[in-house]
Amino acid sequence: MTLTEDPATTLPARTVRRRARPDPAARSRGGQRFLLLGLVLASAYSLFPVWWLMVAATKDRAGLYGSNGLWFSGMHLWDNLHQLFTYEHGIFLRWTANSLLYAGVGSLGGTLIALATGYGLARFDFPGRSAVFACVVGSFLIPIALLTLPLYLLFSEIGLVDTPWAMLIPCLINPFSVYLAKVYTEATVPFELLEAARLDGAGELRIFVSIVLRMMTTGGATVFLLAFVNTWNAFFLPLTVLRGEENWTLNIGLYNWSGKRLESGVDLTSLVLTGALLSIVPMAVMMVAMRRYWRTGVTLGALK
Helix, strand or coil, X not given: CCCCCCHHHHHHHHHHHHHCCCCHHHXXXXXXXXXXXXXHHHHHHHHHHHXXXXXXXXXXXXXXXXXXXCCCCCCCHHHHHHHHHHCCCCHHHHHHHHHHHHHHHHHHHHHHHHHHHHHHHHHCCCCCHHHHHHHHHHHCCCCHXXXXXXXXXXXXXXXXXXXXXXXXXXHHCCHHHHHHHHHHHHHHCCHHHHHHHHHCCCCHHHHHHHHHHHHCHHHHHHHHHHHHHHHHXXXXXXXXXXXXXXXXXXXXXXXXXXXXXXXXXXXXXXXXXXXXHHHHHHHHHHHHHCHHHHHHHHHHHHHC
């Protein structure tokens, strides 16, 4: 402060400048409100198709085309369900069983193979391990659509086209699941525990089954759930390798019903929408049943 400055005039100015600064708490509340608004909009965007599907499944053919698409127009859900389960001698139930077989058995086998492969890449040192991991990472970057035609040609040569094996075998090999299993093994399975088990006389198979699999329950549940959803929603692969109706999945069967309106003039839109609504149920049940594993994974990340 110089001799020409008056403290009585400079001090209030500094006080005014200090009070003019933005409040960090107010800025934080503004950011939280903006984030909450974004979450609400994202939730509405995600739930809007589900709401439309639920409303459409309760309508008959006249209400489907002549009423508001976002609100109910009579309750014909039970009639639609009865027609769905009895049309073509209950072929819809056969398609549901096929989808559960492909997604359930294929994803379970693929999860076990992925966990074993990821564990081997993470905890065993062998020549060419880096090259193998590079191939794994590079292979899951290739779209499955590019592999469908080679798979079809291969299965045609060995006689597996239009059989359940044409869907199960590709589900057993998932490079992305191997990558997830390797990353999770590195985070949860310490070297010291494995060495202690070997010193106690445990073999490698017993170590994997009794120790590693139990420690990788959360990671295995994540891999299984992702593989299940991917197989359940698969379209191009079953469309290519499955020919007979008795081996179709839900997606292929409903797609065929939706095309009958153009081919034969039979309008099965109500059955297609009702079947699409029911196709969501297995995935919703799977998410709810495996919720505790997701909660365990979040807790594990918080402790670390």
